[in-house]
Every structure is written in C-alpha cells, then in structure tokens.
Amino acid sequence: MIIRKYNEKDFDQLVELMNAFQGYLVSMDPLNRLIRAPEYGMHKMNELIGKLAKENGAMYVAEENGVVTGFVAGIIHLNSPAEQLETKTKRRGEVVELFVDEAFRGGGIGKMLMEEMEKYLKKQECDVISIEVFSPNTGARKFYEAMGYHERSVEMFKEIT
Numbered sequence: 001m002i003i004r005k006y007n008e009k010d011f012d013q014l015v016e017l018m019n020a021f022q023g024y025l026v027s028m029d030p031l032n033r034l035i036r037a038p039e040y041g042m043h044k045m046n047e048l049i050g051k052l053a054k055e056n057g058a059m060y061v062a063e064e065n066g067v068v069t070g071f072v073a074g075i076i077h078l079n080s081p082a083e084q085l086e087t088k089t090k091r092r093g094e095v096v097e098l099f100v101d102e103a104f105r106g107g108g109i110g111k112m113l114m115e116e117m118e119k120y121l122k123k124q125e126c127d128v129i130s131i132e133v134f135s136p137n138t139g140a141r142k143f144y145e146a147m148g149y150h151e152r153s154v155e156m157f158k159e160i161t
Contacts, residue, residue, distance in 0.1 A: 001065070003112050004063060005061075006073075012044055012068075014068060015072075019036065020099070031157070057076065057096075060113055070110065071099060071113065071117070074093055074129075091127060093130070135155075
C-alpha cells in the first residue's frame with residue numbers, strides 16, 4: 001500500500017469511490033434526505049478539484065497494485081477580517097473528504113491518509129484542522145476521536161414538510 005499525491009489518472013477511480021461514499025452516507029441517513037444521483041461522483045470530483053485549486057488544497061490517494069483504495073482531500077481556510085476578531089486560529093486546515101473503500105477498511109489506510117494530510121497542513125502553517133462528520137456515521141466519529149479530534153459544534157436539523 002502506498003500513499004501518494006493525486007494525479008489525473010486517478011480521476012475515474014475516484015469518481016467510483018465518490019459514488020460509493022455517497023451511497024454509504026445515503027444508507028445511514030435516518031431522515032432519508034440524501035440521494036445519490038447517477039452523475040454524483042463525476043460532478044463531486046470536478047467540484048472538489050476546483051476547490052482544491054482555489055483554496056491551496058491537496059489530495060492524497062491510497063493505492064495497491066494500481067487500484068485506488070481510498071483518498072483524502074484538504075484545503076486551507078484563511079480567516080476573514082471578522083473571523084480574526086473572534087478566534088485565535090490564523091490558518092485552519094479542513095479535511096473536506098476522506099473515504100476508504102469498504103473492502104479495505106480496518107487495515108490502517110484511513111489513518112495513513114489522515115497522517116499524510118496532517119503533514120501537508122502542518123507544512124502549510126495551519127494551527128488547527130477541522131473535519132465535518134455526518135452525525136449517524138459513528139464509525140467515522142470514533143476513528144477521528146482515536147486520531148485526537150474533538151467534537152466542537154453540532155448542526156441541528158428539522159424537517160418542516
């Protein structure tokens with residue numbers, strides 16, 4: 001297993017992983033609000049690549065025998081003038097995506113990907129890293145807690161149909 005920077009040849013495999021990721025989230029959505037449209041993976045990957053270019057981001061993939069088994073993407077969030085008045089954080093790294101193919105989970109790939117992203121964000125002089133986790137994804141929450149992350153905010157949701 002190797003962890004390396006994303007390159008354009010990985011795109012199609014990442015589209016498939018992105019589709020699998022959305023399907024995974026759909027399967028655990030207690031309010032049944034999420035969907036996975038057929039074009040989701042392609043659209044999401046194009047959007048992600050644009051975001052990484054715009055926000056000094058990076059993406060790393062885990063690869064085994066030519067197969068991409070997981071990926072992580074992160075960006076650098078610079079504080080606005082208003083944010084500078086309300087927080088000590090100067091540069092916040094944000095992990096915007098992390099996914100490991102279900103067949104490869106439990107083997108440390110997620111940890112290796114996160115460690116690589118943390119190294120990148122530290123090198124970019126970020127002093128804190130954030131990640132948003134879908135509340136029902138208890139496995140991911142436990143994973144991040146084991147890596148030293150702490151819950152900081154909670155998003156509340158109510159249907160008004």
